[in-house]
Amino acid sequence: MSVFTPVPEPALAEWLQDYAIGRLVALKGISAGVQNSNFFVTTTLGRYVLTLFEGMTRAELPYYLHLMAHLSRHGLPVPGPIANRHNEYLGTLQERPAALVMRLSGASEMNPGPGHCAKVGAMLAGLHLAGLSYGRRQDNPRGPAWRSETARAVHDFLPADERRLLDAEIAFQATVDLARLPAGAIHADLFRDNVLWETGDDDEAHIGGVIDFYFAGFDTLLFDVAVTVNDWCSTPDGRLDPARSAALLAAYHAERPFTADEADAWPAMLRAAALRFWLSRAADFHLPRSGELVLVKNPDEYRDILRLRITNVPPLPR
Amino acid sequence: MSVFTPVPEPALAEWLQDYAIGRLVALKGISAGVQNSNFFVTTTLGRYVLTLFEGMTRAELPYYLHLMAHLSRHGLPVPGPIANRHNEYLGTLQERPAALVMRLSGASEMNPGPGHCAKVGAMLAGLHLAGLSYGRRQDNPRGPAWRSETARAVHDFLPADERRLLDAEIAFQATVDLARLPAGAIHADLFRDNVLWETGDDDEAHIGGVIDFYFAGFDTLLFDVAVTVNDWCSTPDGRLDPARSAALLAAYHAERPFTADEADAWPAMLRAAALRFWLSRAADFHLPRSGELVLVKNPDEYRDILRLRITNVPPLPR
Numbered sequence A, B: 001m002s003v004f005t006p007v008p009e010p011a012l013a014e015w016l017q018d019y020a021i022g023r024l025v026a027l028k029g030i031s032a033g034v035q036n037s038n039f040f041v042t043t044t045l046g047r048y049v050l051t052l053f054e055g056m057t058r059a060e061l062p063y064y065l066h067l068m069a070h071l072s073r074h075g076l077p078v079p080g081p082i083a084n085r086h087n088e089y090l091g092t093l094q095e096r097p098a099a100l101v102m103r104l105s106g107a108s109e110m111n112p113g114p115g116h117c118a119k120v121g122a123m124l125a126g127l128h129l130a131g132l133s134y135g136r137r138q139d140n141p142r143g144p145a146w147r148s149e150t151a152r153a154v155h156d157f158l159p160a161d162e163r164r165l166l167d168a169e170i171a172f173q174a175t176v177d178l179a180r181l182p183a184g185a186i187h188a189d190l191f192r193d194n195v196l197w198e199t200g201d202d203d204e205a206h207i208g209g210v211i212d213f214y215f216a217g218f219d220t221l222l223f224d225v226a227v228t229v230n231d232w233c234s235t236p237d238g239r240l241d242p243a244r245s246a247a248l249l250a251a252y253h254a255e256r257p258f259t260a261d262e263a264d265a266w267p268a269m270l271r272a273a274a275l276r277f278w279l280s281r282a283a284d285f286h287l288p289r290s291g292e293l294v295l296v297k298n299p300d301e302y303r304d305i306l307r308l309r310i311t312n313v314p315p316l317p318r
Helices: A009-018 A061-073 A114-131 A144-155 A160-174 A221-232 A242-255 A260-286 A300-311 B009-018 B061-073 B114-131 B144-155 B160-174 B221-232 B242-255 B260-286 B300-311
Strands: A024-029 A037-043 A047-052 A091-093 A096-102 A183-186 A195-199 A205-210 A217-220 B024-029 B037-043 B047-052 B091-093 B096-102 B183-186 B195-199 B205-210 B217-220
Touching (some): A009 A024, A061 B061, A114 A242, A144 A260, A221 A300, B009 B091, B114 B195, B114 B242, B144 B160, B144 B260, B160 B260, B221 B260, B260 B300
Antiparallel strands (some): A037 A047, A047 A096
């Protein structure tokens, strides 16, 4: 969440001398996000977002920053990181790894309709296609290995019926053949709060920004589609809304057609994506890391989504 | 000017398959610009400007495109070129070198006040500072050598008083010691129509885009300041407006302080910048290149500006 590490204005003003974006005009903490300390920074030349990375290693950050740069320069509305005068994206501020990115315009839409979902589907396909030419590789930090490990860690905290659900799902996922599915750089967290919408010339909302790539990694593209559908297309009780999910999937399919293997794997991927968020929320709930003021989200939402995806999933478009 | 080379929609739709920006939605010619064919391109994923380069060689284009990419990734509102799936900025369309860049928002302000001029001055300094770390070098195509050559070419078309002015100015400029002035990548054409303004949260206009880098090159930074001041700070009769030029220069100076050598050279640079546009307009007027539908601008405007800068120039801020 929000701001863990305070940044005094004089420290930032001095740090900005390493950049060519002018002098500091205003600094404001952002009360959103669950991982890092984020700030809006206004200078004499523009508007930026400053992130101080909390609990991430300096070694893993170039993957994210260069991915954002790659997607941005391939024409997608992803905040490009700002290079300093030494041509580097990653600096150090208040003893934390720190980076500036462009501030994109727009606001989140928390009640999307099928029109929004279609644009999100097309954009996700665009991210996947542009990501295919990204040269770096770092595995999805919340991929299959993490899921098995986290399942073991939370297992004993769960009531009996949830343990049975978890054991069965981990066993089921182990049977899924992922090797035949197209893979690449995925966002892995394309929830409603990570898409910024602006109103265009034609009065139709369009996507002005896709943000927060700090869960990105190499994984099957269909897993990313499943993460996105589970958030954008679920009703409050966790069921898939047919109009929204059909719109999202058709628009994705129009940009990057699904393969036959992906159609087969679709129900399993929706379950894997639900499992991933059930597990991370259960871990945050039962195993909070000391000293962190993380906003704990209710794990039950994704437990229910997992249960519902086991019983009934409409097919992918072909 | 405008569109020299028509682009049929089917040809563009096919060409866009090399990019990851979705499918073509709309294509519209732009009736501005004096050199290339420009189009607004809307796809399922975003909005872009397509340029077909007319009469520029493929060899000189990477300097411009990489400069725009460099400035953009250093946080300045410059349209970044879009890389295709082969990670290249420059393609071929309708047998012309062609590139897509991001479409930035905002509109030109043709009646700027001191507030606008201050923001332009700060932005120009930011461009210069960010340009210092740009690795490529290509001389200003309208630099001292071009000026001497073009003066010879137009000389005999001019009336006697203009010949005397031109001869004297060329002789004077040859005495100016440029070696002591800071140099780097300059825009060299930062006229009012190449800055896009948007209205911000605070209801104050800010610069949303600096466009058209296709006259950029390596030259003295102060020459670029002079080009900018001659356009942004001149009254309709060519005199310098004291409030606007003071605002522009003070804001530039706050970001990149002028050196003592620059203060000495300032009157000469204003004259060099006026000479450059007088010469190019005189050449377009007297020596039109065959088959081109270039909008010919009146050379007299910059002849008068040159005359006025010889007699009276306020000093640079120190």
